[in-house]
Amino acid sequence: MxxxxxxxxxxxxxxxxxxxxxxxxxxxxxxxxxxxxxxxxxxxxxNHAFYEQAKKDRALIELLKERAEEGRAGNTADARIKGDALYVALASAERDLDD
Known part of the structure; x- marks a missing residue:
């Protein structure tokens, strides 16, 4: 670490x-x-490396949020369950960071 x-x-x-x-x-x-x-x-x-990593991290988070929303609106129960699970995990992680 x-x-x-x-x-x-x-x-x-x-x-x-x-x-x-x-x-x-x-x-x-x-x-x-x-x-x-x-x-x-x-x-x-x-430093520039930190800035570039922050941009990548933000893009990844946005992509995960999009995938979660797509899954929640999916055509199958499996897709909706996975989308909900991803959505809950992202929301939980955001709350942990805010604490």
Whole structure:
């Protein structure tokens, strides 16, 4: 299991002054920086590999949701059961992440 990377927080104005350092931390150390604007999280600077993996993960989740809906609307009882099972598993995983 890999260690969780250090997560940094910085006001946008402060990060702008040390942008090279923020980018280097993301790129070489894999340490994201959360940019804060007026006390609210506005954006995150991450390395490119993390961004690409996040896009793939999001696409996979969307595809699984589509497959679950297709299954739930299927022509056979077996397809509907499998679609329901996938739908329930996805919903459960999302709840686990929100906790």
């Amino acid at each position: 890999t260690a969780t990377p250090t997560e940094h927080r910085a006001k946008i104005a402060e990060a702008r002054n040390v942008l090279g350092e923020v980018i280097a931390r993301a790129r070489f150390a894999g340490e994201p920086t959360i940019l804060v604007n007026r006390g609210k999280e506005a954006a995150v600077i991450v």
